[in-house]
Amino acid sequence: MALMSTPPNKYNAESAFEREAWDGAEQDRLGTHLVEGALYAQFTFEDGRTVTRLPQTLDLYCSSCEKEQTFERTTVPTGSDDFGWAKSVVYRCRNCQARYQAFLYTWNKQGFWKVGQTPEVRERIDPALKKALGKSIVLYQKAVRSRNFGFGVGAVTYLRRIIEDKTSQLMDLLKDEKWNSWSEEERAEFENARKTYQYSQKIEYAAEKILPPRAFANGRDSFTALHDVVSSGIHSKTEEECIEIFDRCNVIFTRTFQILHEHKREREEFAAQLTALKR
Ligand SMILES: [Zn+2]
Structure with a gap:
């Protein structure tokens, strides 16, 4: 007998949509934390839930372009999520392709911690x-x-x-x-x-x-x-x-x-x- 799949109802469709919106917003927040957050400060997600992936792009200051640019993730994710201990991720300036930004992080059920980055956090003062x-x-x-x-x-x-x-x-x-x-x-x-x-x-x-x-x-x-x-x-x-x-x-x-x-x-x-x- 063929397996009958449950037909999508209105409630399921809505919650999937809501879930996607929540994921997007929380992933943006995580991105901002990666860029501006302090080292070793715990980042937690809303409602005790979690996203599973780091953002594909980040807005970062590029020292080559001398302005804020979109940086794209260059490291290919291994496995179905980005969780792990002392893992690294690298982003590259989409415009000049010459500047990179790497982060070291730990991510588990309790939260997310940025534990290192190179180049270092920008201390540029106006x-x-x-x-x-x-x-x-x-x-x-x-x-x-x-x-x-x-x-x-x-x-x-x-x-x-x-x-x-x-x-x-x-x-x-x-x-x-x-x-x-x-x-x-x-x-x-x-x-x-x-x-x-x-x-x-x-x-x-x-x-x-x-x-x-x-x-x-x-x-x-x-x-x-x-x-x-x-x-x-x-x-x-x-x-x-x-x-x-x-x-x-x-x-x-x-x-x-x-x-x-x-x-x-x-x-x-x-x-x-x-x-x-x-x-
Ligand atoms: Zn650049």
């Missing part, structure tokens, strides 16, 4: 931020390196130190930038902020005055994270939670310092040109 941070750049590099090696507590501690060092400079920059255009009330508000606000409040206050409104609104969550860094909020947090906090506040931190420094430089250049003109 030249504008480098200038804005001055001597604190050394601390910032250590913060980024700590983050990339999974030392989240170390990363936020370095960041906290920079914030403490830089906040008064930030307030000075803001004063130089706005003082002449401020009303008496705004000047009083500034003095009050300078004397009584905590570090994170000062940065938030300065950022609100200097960042484009949209960037500021988007950064709301970053200020909560920033506040955690400079208050006692991080004392009870795990390495992973600290990495997450670092990533969240890093964006707003970088933007604020860059923009203020940029304004200051432009104004100084303008003043210099004006002086030259008057001669």
Whole structure:
């Protein structure tokens, strides 16, 4: 007797579709973790389920093309899945075919860990931020390196130190930038902020005055994270939670310092040109 297969019903078709969507989304998340995640940080999938394959392509910075490119997996998977202990996977730039990125990982039922990569995690720091941070750049590099090696507590501690060092400079920059255009009330508000606000409040206050409104609104969550860094909020947090906090506040931190420094430089250049003109 021929085996009768079960005819597909609506429920089965829907769940297969949903399963595919979930796989795609989780595989993308895994890809982002491969590219940006810290070493030895555990990556877990949603709902206690798992995908079985690494992504076929990744978006990575190519040092040959000097921009973000699609990298394609070159290593052929062996077996029906990519699970294993200390396994490696290699991707190649689809555009120039000249640059490779390799990862070493361990993947089992408990989760996924990136345990090595070459070239190393990118520590490229925006030249504008480098200038804005001055001597604190050394601390910032250590913060980024700590983050990339999974030392989240170390990363936020370095960041906290920079914030403490830089906040008064930030307030000075803001004063130089706005003082002449401020009303008496705004000047009083500034003095009050300078004397009584905590570090994170000062940065938030300065950022609100200097960042484009949209960037500021988007950064709301970053200020909560920033506040955690400079208050006692991080004392009870795990390495992973600290990495997450670092990533969240890093964006707003970088933007604020860059923009203020940029304004200051432009104004100084303008003043210099004006002086030259008057001669
Ligand atoms: Zn390339």
